[in-house]
Structures are given as C-alpha cells and as structure tokens.
Amino acid sequence: MGSDGSVGDKLADQWRMMCPEHHHQLRDQQGPTVYCKRCNCAYRYADLVDKRETQPFAVVGRRD
Numbered sequence: 001m002g003s004d005g006s007v008g009d010k011l012a013d014q015w016r017m018m019c020p021e022h023h024h025q026l027r028d029q030q031g032p033t034v035y036c037k038r039c040n041c042a043y044r045y046a047d048l049v050d051k052r053e054t055q056p057f058a059v060v061g062r063r064d
Contacts (some may be wrong), residue, residue, distance in 0.1 A: 007034070007045045018049040 010017050011028050018024055025037035026048075033042045 007048070010050060016051050018051065019043050020047050020049065022049070 006035065007017075008028050011034065014024055017025050017026055017034075017037055019026060019036040019041075020035070020043060021036070021039055023036050023038035023063065026034045029042065033044055035042050057058055
C-alpha cells in the first residue's frame with residue numbers, strides 16, 4: 001500500500017480499501033490487521049487492496 005495516509009485514514013473512505021476478496025466491510029483492529037465482516041476473517045494491512053492504487057478493470061465505451 002502507498003504512503004499517502006495511514007490505514008485508519010484510508011479505511012475512513014469506505015470506497016477506498018478492500019480485502020483480498022474485494023469486500024469493503026472492513027473494521028480496523030488497531031493493529032496490523034483489519035476484520036472483514038463479509039469474509040468473517042482478519043487480514044494484514046499489507047494484504048488489503050487500495051483502489052486508489054489500482055487500474056480500473058473495465059473501460060466503458062472505449063473502441064480501438
């Protein structure tokens with residue numbers, strides 16, 4: 001993950017952080033992990049996906 005803010009700050013933007021299974025229902029456990037309500041599992045900060053750092057998967061209306 002990038003260095004533009006703490007994990008807690010990033011989690012405050014609910015759209016931004018995802019677990020490896022692409023769920024957004026994350027709760028910071030005030031340590032090196034977050035709990036995903038959908039997976040019923042904890043993940044390390046390093047395993048989270050920051051949508052700001054990823055490329056979009058689909059481009060609508062683009063023709064080559």
